Amino acid sequence: MRILFVSVEVSPFAKVGGLADVAGSLPKALQALGHDVRIAMPAYRMVVDDPRWRNRCILRPHNVRIGPAWVQTSWVRETMLEKVPVWLFGTDRWFDEVDRSERIYLPGEDQYLFLARAILDACKRLGWIPDVIHCNDWHTGFVPVLLRESGDIVFHRTASVFTIHNLAYQGEFGVEVLDRVGLPRSLFDMHRLETYGCVNFLKSACVYSEQVNTVSPTYAREIQTPEYGCRLEGLMAYLASQGRLSGILNGIDTEVFDPRTDPALPAHFGPHDLDGKQVCKDAVLREVGLEPIEGAPLMGVVSRLSSQKGMDLMIEAAEAMFALPAQLIVQGLGDPWLAQRYREMQKAFPRHFRYVEKFDAELAQRVYAGSDLFLMPSSFEPCGLGQMIALRYGTIPIVRRTGGLADTVFEGQNGFVFERRDLDEFLSAVRRAHSAYQIKEVWLKMVDRAMHGDYSWDKSAREYESLYQRAAKRRWDDLRQSLEAAGC
CATH class of the missing domain: 3.40.50.2000 (Glycogen Phosphorylase B;)
Incomplete structure (x- = not known):
């Protein structure tokens, strides 16, 4: 045709x-x-x-x-x-x-x-x-x-x-x-x-x-x-x-989004050799000026700043998430009110949070690769590509069950899912993810399952x-x- x-x-x-x-x-x-x-x-x-x-x-x-x-x-x-x-x-x-x-x-x-x-x-x-x-x-x-x-x-x-x-x-x-x-x-x-x-x-x-x-x-x-x-x-x-x-x-374009060959990464890795993923985590923490916190998973967000993307929900949840402990990098542009709140959040939690206020495709790749968890608490999400890119890089998504997120991320299998757009439900999913992260065998099985998924256009x-x-x-x-x- x-x-x-x-x-x-x-x-x-x-x-x-x-x-x-x-x-x-x-x-x-x-x-x-x-x-x-x-x-x-x-x-x-x-x-x-x-x-x-x-x-x-x-x-x-x-x-x-x-x-x-x-x-x-x-x-x-x-x-x-x-x-x-x-x-x-x-x-x-x-x-x-x-x-x-x-x-x-x-x-x-x-x-x-x-x-x-x-x-x-x-x-x-x-x-x-x-x-x-x-x-x-x-x-x-x-x-x-x-x-x-x-x-x-x-x-x-x-x-x-x-x-x-x-x-x-x-x-x-x-x-x-x-x-x-x-x-x-x-x-x-x-x-x-x-x-x-x-x-x-x-x-x-x-x-x-x-x-x-x-x-x-x-x-x-x-x-x-x-x-x-x-x-x-x-x-x-x-x-x-x-x-x-x-x-x-x-x-997604699995040739572009491939942790085994991605030129934007400081080290490469695959499902059978994850050493490079830890190198990527250490490198992106240094890049944004965060010191690692023992036992803290790194959560990543690459998104337009809007309430549709759940960016306001993450602000509400910040103190409770960081107390687990956890660290968070948010990269994106958008709503000026949300951007200001994220700047204020960085000042309030300097050991746990960085807001990168720019569009930088190569940095986004490093956030995907270096994070342990990827947050997408969207109000609605027609498809969402971020969760698929994250899965491809062995980064476990936390998502709301809506749109394409519901079709690609499954509770306890390759991610964590919550139903209502509600602070308690979101935090419950974050806590489940944090608990799984502490059990190495459980976590590695999830990462392996995520990286073996088919996210190609075929x-x-x-x-x-x-x-x-x-x-x-x-x-x-x-x-x-x-x-x-x-x-x-």
Whole structure:
């Protein structure tokens, strides 16, 4: 199959969160299954100008009509992600201003409307018409809409698949969006593009895509409930009843995340030789300026600072955790209020805690490798990659049973799990983990089980392959019905 994978962040070129890791790994796994895969992403200046990502022009500047009164200059350059071509879509606005990953998500919708039109235009100009366009999160949500509403016959057999990485972010804008791209306002109703008085990009993609999926089976079930549905639980339940909603667990790039070869680590290790893990622990403690405390496991966190990630719960639990004893390193950026609380916590517990307030991918690898425990007490977690990376590095997760955490971490087997978002429940899980850490035989069995788990994309890529086939079949069935209705 010809598969076009669309994402506004792709690792290693531009990365803010887990979406980039998925976009940088899944296409390679699909290509390994024999598919013809391309990646489409914005031409951020930091990517185009970076000599590491040698890129060439494949479409010179040309005009793309976005709507009746909107023509935008577009150009396309190509780089490679190993053997997968990556198309970089540029223009004279927006993306050229992005000089670092933290600036990827610019406010507004115009850049994403441009991207949607430019992608479809480029496929025609380059003579490469995909069988499936796989879009990710709300920023790409108008690709399925324009694919169908444009009525362009070259795309009549092209199916679309839309992946929800986080339902909380939906992209809501005024009805004038439709005027901008030349769509009739008759589409602005509850059955298609409208949600609570706004054009909702995520909902629009779900309505127009042949198949919709989330990034774990549990999250796919959760979003059909009011607690997790973010006002779209009715639509999600409807899609599920039609056989159009599923959950496919993410994987990780096991070549990048490999403690036996990771160049960011001071020592390497594997499940049968853990000596290097102790070297990594000692090194990361020194790196952040902590002296080891006898009998204290090192807990690690690599996360965006937000209450969704349970970062406020860890503040509440800090004194009790450190009294066990335990030590904690938190690396991440995010909510300024939480960042200030963590700075204060470091002053209050200088022997037990360090807050590293920066994005540093190599340091993150060392935190994963050097920690004994990894904390993810999330309110909700569509999939979560941190727990899988931690498991790969023999670092035992403590998680709340939600989303992808519930699908990957199992109490007493490869981690510790609590149910309610509650201080006592969280501390109970921490205490169980601390007790297990003190019994070497028990602990080594858990570490061994964690490191032998399969966290690769192999199984998930085959599930996506099946999803694409279902999407293509549904598209063909819809097309046949339309032709029959028209008497053709």
